[in-house]
Amino acid sequence: MGLLNVDESKIRYTPLPLGRAAADQYTEKMNREYDWMSRVYDLFMFIFPRWKVWIRSVLPHIVGSEILEVSFGPGYLLTRYATKSYYRVSGIDFNKRMVALAQKKMSKLGAMVELRQGKVEQLPYDDASFDTVINTMAFTGYPDGDRALAEMKRVLRHGGRLLLVDFDYPKNRNRAGYWLVRFAEKVGDIVKDIGAALDRAGFAYEDRAIGGFGSVHLFICTKKDD
Numbered sequence: 319m320g321l322l323n324v325d326e327s328k329i330r331y332t333p334l335p336l337g338r339a340a341a342d343q344y345t346e347k348m349n350r351e352y353d354w355m356s357r358v359y360d361l362f363m364f365i366f367p368r369w370k371v372w373i374r375s376v377l378p379h380i381v382g383s384e385i386l387e388v389s390f391g392p393g394y395l396l397t398r399y400a401t402k403s404y405y406r407v408s409g410i411d412f413n414k415r416m417v418a419l420a421q422k423k424m425s426k427l428g429a430m431v432e433l434r435q436g437k438v439e440q441l442p443y444d445d446a447s448f449d450t451v452i453n454t455m456a457f458t459g460y461p462d463g464d465r466a467l468a469e470m471k472r473v474l475r476h477g478g479r480l481l482l483v484d485f486d487y488p489k490n491r492n493r494a495g496y497w498l499v500r501f502a503e504k505v506g507d508i509v510k511d512i513g514a515a516l517d518r519a520g521f522a523y524e525d526r527a528i529g530g531f532g533s534v535h536l537f538i539c540t541k542k543d544d
């Protein structure tokens with residue numbers, strides 16, 4: 319440990335809500351917050367454009383043509399790829415207002431996407447339907463990360479990609495990145511050891527630090543044989 323780094327003993331992950339009922343309660347509480355956040359989310363991204371840069375980092379890693387974006391929020395990222403005619407894009411988000419906002423953006427752009435309201439924990443898609451699943455800045459908001467990963471893996475084709483961007487502690491444990499992650503937890507996120515969760519889910523992955531003093535990670539994950 320140096321002055322600029324935190325001791326390993328300080329690396330703590332958020333205790334998970336216990337049981338299905340507590341998990342659902344957490345999601346409902348966050349969903350009420352997303353109702354009002356939907357009104358200011360685009361403004362937030364305008365004021366803080368790094369966010370857009372972080373989530374756009376997935377774009378060069380998309381493979382194939384069948385794409386699913388899980389938890390697209392107000393749909394900024396969709397506007398950056400869903401208009402391309404060689405993609406067939408589906409999307410799902412739990413918050414109805416977010417779905418309506420994203421749908422409006424897609425209609426304005428004339429993009430043919432299939433957006434619906436629903437939960438990552440129960441994706442309404444057949445096994446092995448997608449080449450790429452995109453998930454940005456949402457994983458730390460899921461009460462059951464293992465379940466979410468299992469579902470995203472199930473709907474991916476063999477060799478397909480999960481592109482996941484979210485906060486986790488910086489690998490070098492620097493203080494600035496550490497406090498950003500602690501802040502995310504303060505505002506309600508469930509901070510997870512994402513690498514360990516991807517290991518448990520059986521993904522092969524590369525973990526790239528893309529910002530926030532190493533606290534914003536892009537995970538480029540490949541579905542392997544079980």
Ligand SMILES: C[S@@+](CC[C@H](N)C(=O)[O-])C[C@H]1O[C@@H](n2cnc3c(N)ncnc32)[C@H](O)[C@@H]1O
Nearest residue numbers: 373389390391411412413416437438454455456
């Ligand atoms: C912080 S926003 C991220 C939006 C966007 N992907 C981005 O990168 O800015 C998190 C989104 O996750 C959605 N969400 C939260 N829990 C969910 C769940 N269990 N299933 C599906 N979507 C969920 C919320 O409705 C919200 O739109």
